[in-house]
Amino acid sequence: xxxxxxxxxxxxxxxxxxxxxxxxxxxxxxxxxxxxxxxxxxxxxxxxxxxxxxxxxxxxxxxxxxxxxxxxxxxxxxxxxxxxxxxxxxxxxxxxxxxxxxxxxxxxxxxxxxxxxxxxxxxxxxxxxxxxxxxxxxxxxxxxxxxxxxxxxxxxxxxxxxxxxxxxxxxxxxxxxxxxxxxxxxxxxxxxxxxxxxxxxxxxxxxxxxxxxxxxxxxxxxxxxxxxxxxxxxxxxxxxxxxxxxxxxxxxxxxxxxxxxxxxxxxxxxxxxxxxxxxxxxxxxxxxxxxxxxxxxxxxxxxxxxxxxxxxxxxxxxxx
Amino acid sequence: xxxxxxxxxxxxxxxxxxxxxxxxxxxxxxxxxxxxxxxxxxxxxxxxxxxxxxxxxxxxxxxxxxxxxxxxxxxxxxxxxxxxxxxxxxxxxxxxxxxxxxxxxxxxxxxxxxxxxxxxxxxxxxxxxxxxxxxxxxxxxxxxxxxxxxxxxxxxxxxxxxxxxxxxxxxxxxxxxxxxxxxxxxxxxxxxxxxxxxxxxxxxxxxxxxxxxxxxxxxxxxxxxxxxxxxxxxxxxxxxxxxxxxxxxxxxxxxxxxxxx
Ligand SMILES: Cc1cc2nc3c(=O)[nH]c(=O)nc-3n(C[C@H](O)[C@H](O)[C@H](O)COP(=O)(O)OP(=O)(O)OC[C@H]3O[C@@H](n4cnc5c(N)ncnc54)[C@H](O)[C@@H]3O)c2cc1C
Ligand SMILES: Nc1ncnc2c1ncn2[C@@H]1O[C@H](COP(=O)(O)O)[C@@H](O)[C@H]1O
Numbered sequence: 001x002x003x004x005x006x007x008x009x010x011x012x013x014x015x016x017x018x019x020x021x022x023x024x025x026x027x028x029x030x031x032x033x034x035x036x037x038x039x040x041x042x043x044x045x046x047x048x049x050x051x052x053x054x055x056x057x058x059x060x061x062x063x064x065x066x067x068x069x070x071x072x073x074x075x076x077x078x079x080x081x082x083x084x085x086x087x088x089x090x091x092x093x094x095x096x097x098x099x100x101x102x103x104x105x106x107x108x109x110x111x112x113x114x115x116x117x118x119x120x121x122x123x124x125x126x127x128x129x130x131x132x133x134x135x136x137x138x139x140x141x142x143x144x145x146x147x148x149x150x151x152x153x154x155x156x157x158x159x160x161x162x163x164x165x166x167x168x169x170x171x172x173x174x175x176x177x178x179x180x181x182x183x184x185x186x187x188x189x190x191x192x193x194x195x196x197x198x199x200x201x202x203x204x205x206x207x208x209x210x211x212x213x214x215x216x217x218x219x220x221x222x223x224x225x226x227x228x229x230x231x232x233x234x235x236x237x238x239x240x241x242x243x244x245x246x247x248x249x250x251x252x253x254x255x256x257x258x259x260x261x262x263x264x265x266x267x268x269x270x271x272x273x274x275x276x277x278x279x280x281x282x283x284x285x286x287x288x289x290x291x292x293x294x295x296x297x298x299x300x301x302x303x304x305x306x307x308x309x310x311x312x313x314x315x316x317x318x319x320x
Numbered sequence: 321x322x323x324x325x326x327x328x329x330x331x332x333x334x335x336x337x338x339x340x341x342x343x344x345x346x347x348x349x350x351x352x353x354x355x356x357x358x359x360x361x362x363x364x365x366x367x368x369x370x371x372x373x374x375x376x377x378x379x380x381x382x383x384x385x386x387x388x389x390x391x392x393x394x395x396x397x398x399x400x401x402x403x404x405x406x407x408x409x410x411x412x413x414x415x416x417x418x419x420x421x422x423x424x425x426x427x428x429x430x431x432x433x434x435x436x437x438x439x440x441x442x443x444x445x446x447x448x449x450x451x452x453x454x455x456x457x458x459x460x461x462x463x464x465x466x467x468x469x470x471x472x473x474x475x476x477x478x479x480x481x482x483x484x485x486x487x488x489x490x491x492x493x494x495x496x497x498x499x500x501x502x503x504x505x506x507x508x509x510x511x512x513x514x515x516x517x518x519x520x521x522x523x524x525x526x527x528x529x530x531x532x533x534x535x536x537x538x539x540x541x542x543x544x545x546x547x548x549x550x551x552x553x554x555x556x557x558x559x560x561x562x563x564x565x566x567x568x569x570x571x572x573x574x575x576x577x578x579x580x581x
Pocket of ligand 1: 212239252291
């Protein structure tokens with residue numbers, strides 16, 4: 001039997017969370033002969049297996065049931081536990097999203113194994129999955145292993161790895177039947193999508209990030225105009241979420257959103273650790289700050305030492 | 321309603337340092353405080369008690385010094401506290417911690433609701449709540465922002481970042497609370513004074529019904545094999561011209577070269 005790495009697909013009401021695709025690509029890169037298997041529990045009319053197939057897992061275990069349309073943590077964890085007992089995967093990976101981080105520990109407790117939360121990296125040493133996770137607010141990194149019990153379980157921070165499609169991928173799709181979870185359980189009575197994915201910074205290609213050094217009403221208005229011309233989203237450091245213009249949904253960083261755009265322009269952001277951890281996956285980083293010693297510069301491909309308002313104004317003029 | 325709130329002692333600050341010689345984590349001398357999210361859990365419990373009546377007990381597993389954070393929670397208005405302190409618990413990971421706390425909830429008896437913080441700010445796992453729920457065979461609602469009691473049922477709004485979910489939970493249940501749920505009240509002089517008359521029960525491992533195989537390091541499947549400072553990666557830091565107009569021109573050229581415009 002080939003041992004498998006499982007990725008639990010995170011199903012949102014109308015899409016698969018991109019972290020699922022990121023995990024497939026990463027798992028394939030480290031698999032060393034293990035099968036990469038996605039477990040997808042969905043309502044029969046959802047057919048998310050199509051989107052998942054494009055990223056080239058070896059197999060999709062597909063459980064379809066009307067109960068999965070709006071399922072409680074108990075139902076999701078119950079089904080995953082049953083499947084894990086039957087198929088005995090070597091490792092089980094979840095996205096470190098609130099939902100993944102709610103369901104994973106229920107499965108962990110039922111299977112009496114280890115679970116590492118919010119990993120930033122993982123790799124195999126022989127059969128041992130080494131899981132790298134930050135602690136103390138990302139000030140410390142730890143390597144964690146689960147030597148004696150299986151499966152090895154981890155949740156992985158979204159946007160830590162790039163997702164890559166595989167041309168012509170045709171994974172095996174294996175239907176699975178799972179008995180209805182019994183026992184005390186919650187009933188989901190409503191689900192409302194909060195972020196519009198179209199404008200959300202998490203999946204944006206280009207992001208303009210505003211910090212306290214670029215927070216006047218004029219800065220904000222100009223940045224928004226530039227962003228709309230560039231097809232970019234506007235993100236902010238935490239202090240700006242106190243302004244009526246922004247909420248935590250636009251916040252970049254540890255207690256906000258991890259972003260991975262192709263282009264990031266930081267305007268008047270100092271570069272505190274909690275901000276930096278949210279942007280390390282950005283490809284091209286340009287930063288503007290009047291303080292030549294600002295920590296953000298060390299994380300930047302290009303730097304402009306000077307006034308953010310003047311830079312923004314010049315950029316807006318060029319765009320016209 | 322009988323409510324238990326699990327609270328954890330965490331370091332005063334996350335600014336941990338490494339010993340330059342041994343590369344060990346230096347945490348010595350740092351005093352402890354209540355995990356900030358656990359104060360939101362206490363506040364949620366007190367509001368439920370005020371709404372429907374009942375009692376709020378605090379529960380913490382940790383060294384004897386943990387008694388101080390239990391005192392803080394009592395001074396916020398909780399009614400009683402339990403401290404689980406034993407060498408047998410040392411080295412517990414989340415699986416073992418969740419097990420011991422669940423056994424303590426059983427021993428307290430007739431608990432309708434167990435509340436926790438969304439996560440502890442030291443290791444940031446958020447696993448103990450769901451693990452307790454499985455051990456107690458109870459349903460859960462994590463990341464709660466609103467809790468409303470109606471009879472033997474609780475309606476909970478969960479903020480799952482991209483999604484707002486409303487669940488109806490039969491009691492007993494386990495809930496973890498987000499900071500957005502409320503603003504924790506301050507300790508009042510009267511409550512501080514009263515806190516010294518409130519009961520803090522100390523239980524050792526032998527006071528609880530526990531499987532020794534599930535305790536401490538032995539009961540913890542995970543091993544922390546290495547701890548280190550994150551490597552400080554830096555980028556090229558090429559300076560753009562110092563005149564804003566010239567800088568912007570060069571930026572646009574760079575963006576064009578990268579196929580961004
Ligand atoms: C547990 C915890 C979690 C946190 N999570 C996050 C998080 O997720 N995201 C986050 O962003 N923060 C977070 N923070 C806060 C973080 O520590 C910083 O306080 C915050 O990122 C600073 O924001 P800032 O860079 O906009 O402001 P400041 O640190 O005040 O920096 C402003 C910068 O603008 C520059 N500046 C000022 N005027 C001008 C000008 N006219 N032109 C050009 N430059 C100028 C200054 O030189 C300075 O570098 C968290 C903190 C804690 C304790
Ligand atoms: N040793 C402990 N004693 C009491 N409660 C705890 C303990 N560890 C964790 N908790 C609770 O579990 C929550 C989540 O912790 P964690 O899973 O460690 O992130 C915390 O906010 C506390 O409410």
